[in-house]
Amino acid sequence: MSTTEPAPGTNLAALRKARGWSQAYLARKASISVSLLSKIEVGDRTLTPAVAAALGKPLGLTMAEILGRASMEQDAEAHLSALRSAVRDYDLPGGHAVHEDQITAALECAGRLRDGAQVTGLVRMLPKLLRDATVHAHAANTVAAWAVLSDVYSTVYWLAARHRWMDMAELAVTRQRWAIEQQTNPLGSALAARDRAGTYLNDGDFEGGLVIVDRAIAAAQSGLAGQERAFAVGVLNLRGMTLAGRLTDKVEGKREAERHIASAADAAEWFGRDWNRHHMIFGPQNTATHVLATRLDLGKPHEALSAAEEIDAVLDGLPPTRITPTRINMARAQLDVGDRDAALESLTLAWDAAPQMARIHPMGREVFRVVSSLHRRSNPELLRLSRLSGIPL
Template sequence: MSTTSEVAPGANLALIRKERGLSQARLARMANVSVSLLSKIEVGDRALTPTVAATIGKALGLSMAEVLGKARVAEDDEERLTALRSAVRDYDLPGRAQVEEAAVLDAVESVREARDAARVHQVLARLPGLLRSATTHAHSVNTVEAWMTLAEVYSSVYWLAARHRWMDMAELAVTRQRWAVEQRANPLGEAIAARDRAGAYLNGGDAEGGLMVVDRAIARAESTLSGEDRAFAVGVLNLRGMTLAGRLEDKAEGAREAERHIASAERVADEWFSGGDANRHSMIFGPQNTATHVLATRLDLGRPQEALEVAENLDAVLDGLPATRVAPSRLNVARAHLDVGNREAALANLSAAWEAAPQMARIHPTAREVFRVLASLHRRSNPELLRLSHMSGMPL
C-alpha cells in the first residue's frame, strides 16, 4: 500500500481503509471513534484532524503522517530529493575540497530566507549542496559555531521532511542534528535539536513520547543555560510542548499539560521578549509566536471558540512573522471557523493562507482538508473555491 498521495487527508484515509478491506464500522471500532464521524470525514463533511489521524493511525499500525498522506514532489525535484538523501547518509564523510566559511554562512542565510518565505522548492534545491559544504566545514574547523551551523542545516532538512510527511527522513534528520551539536558542547543547540526531535514524535502521532522529550530538554536547558539563551531555549521547547499536549487523546490531560506549557511560554515571552519575537537559528520565540501556538493548541483540544478568541487580534499577532507562521495560523483559524459553522470566514482564511505561502499550502494537510470540506459543503459553484482549485490542483 502506498501512502504517498495527492488527495486530501480524509480521502486518503478512505483509500487506506478500503485497501485493507475494512468496513467503516470495523475501523471505527478499532480506533474507538464513531462511525458517523468516520463517515463524515471520508465523504468530506468533516475535516480529518491531526488528533483523529493519530488515533486511527495507531489502530492501523501507521503514523499520523502516513494517514494524512505523504506529499509528492514535482518531477523535476525528484533528483534533488535523491541528492538530499545521499547527503544526509554521508553525514560523517566530509568532502576533500576546501570550503570557505563565508560561502557556507551565505548559503545558510539563503536557506533561512527561503524557509521563512515558505519557498519549499528553493529550500529543497539548496539543501543538498549546503549540507555537504556545511559538513565539510564543520569537520575541518571543529568549532562550536561550525557544528551549530551544520545542526541548523539539519533542522531545515527536518522542516522540509516534516512538511511533506517524509517521516523516515525527518527522523534521520533530527538524529543527525543531535549528533552535530554533540560534537562540541552546545546547550542551546541541544535544546533546539530536542525541539525538532519532539516534532518527529508529533508528526508520528506519539504525543506522549514527544512530551517526555520536551520536559527532559526543558530541565536540561534550565540547568545548563542562563540569560536570554535559557529563556529562548525554554520558550521554544514550551511551544512544542503545548502543541504536543493539544494532540493527546485524553483531552482533560491534554488541557492540563497545555496550560502548564502555555503559562511557562507566556511568562518567558513577557519577561525576555516583550520588545518583539526573536529569530535565532531558524527558530522564532516571543509573544506573537506564542499566541499562534496557543491558537493551534486550543483548536486541537476541541475548543474552536477559544481558538477564535485568541485570533480576534490576528493581524497584529501575525504582523512581521514569516510566512511559515502566517499560513498555518490562517489555516487553523479556517478550521476553527469550519467547526463553528462559519463557511465564509473559513474560506477567507484559507485563501489568506494560500496568498501567504502557496507552496506550503499546496502540501499542507490542513489546507487540502479544509478545501475539500468547503467544496463538499458549498455544493454549488463558488468563484473563490474555483480559483483555489486551479491553484491547488484539487478538483471541486
C-alpha cells in the same frame, strides 16, 4: 512546485478500503463514532491530527501516513536524491575547500527560503549546503561550525516533516543531534530536542514527545541563562503545547497544555518582538499562534477564535511559515463553528501568504476539501483554490 497526494480525509478512505475494512469496524478499533468517520470520509468534517493518530493505530500507520505524504515534481526528484545521499555521508566530508563566508551566505539564503516557505528552492540548494557545512564542520571543529551543521540538518528536518517524508525526518534529527554533540552547545541541544519531539508529533506518539520536551526544558533551564534560556525554553514549550493539545485524554491534554502555555508566556516576557534564531521563532506573537492552535486541537474552536481576535496584529512581521498555518487553523475553527464563508476567506489568506506551503500542508488541503464540499456550489475563489491545490471540486 510540489505535487501532493489526496487530501487527508480522502487518503483515509482509500487506506480503509484497501484493507477491506468497513467504517464500523475501523471506528470501533479506533474508539471513535461511525458517524464521525463517515462525515470525515465524505467531506463534511475535517480529519484532525488527533483523530488521524487514533485511526492510524489499528491500521498500523503513523499519523503522518494517514495524513498523506507530499511528493515533489519529477524535476525535483534528482535534488531530493542528492539530499538523501548527503545525509547518508554525514561522516564522510569531501576533499574540497569551503570558506566560512560561503557557508554563512548559503545558510542565510536557506533561512530566507525556509521563512518564505519556498520549498522548491530549498530542496535545490540543500544538498550542496549540507555537504559544504559537513566539510567545514570537520575541518574547523569549532562550536560555531558544528552549530551551523546542526542548523542545516534542522532545515532538512523541516523540509522532510512538511512533506511527511518521515524516514528522512527521523534521520535528519539523529544527524542534528550528532552534530551538536561534537562540541558542547546547550542552546543547540535544546533546539535539536525540539525537532526530535517533532518526529514524535508526526508519528502520533504525543506522550513520548512530551517526555522529550520536558527533559529538554529541564536541561535548558540549568544550562542556559537570560534571553537565550528564555528562547530555548520558549520554543520547547510551543512544541509541548502542540503535543498536549493532541492527547487522546482531553482532560490530561488541557492540564498539560495549560502548563506549557503558562511557561511559554513567562518566557515570552523576555521579548518585545519575536526572535528568529536558528530559523526558529519565539516571542509573544508566535506564542499566541500556538495557543490558538492548541485550543482548537483541544476541541474548543470558540476559545481558539477568541484567542485570534487580534490576529492581524499577532501575525504582523511573522514569516509566511507562521502566517499560513495560523490562517489554516482559523479556517478550521471557523468551520467547526459553522462559518463557511469566513473559513474560505481565511483559507484564501493562507494560500496568498505562502502557496507552496499551503499546497503541501495537510490541514490546508483538508480544510479546502471540506469547505468546497459544504459550499455545494462553486464560486470564483473555490475554483481558484481548486486549481492551486489540485483538489477537484
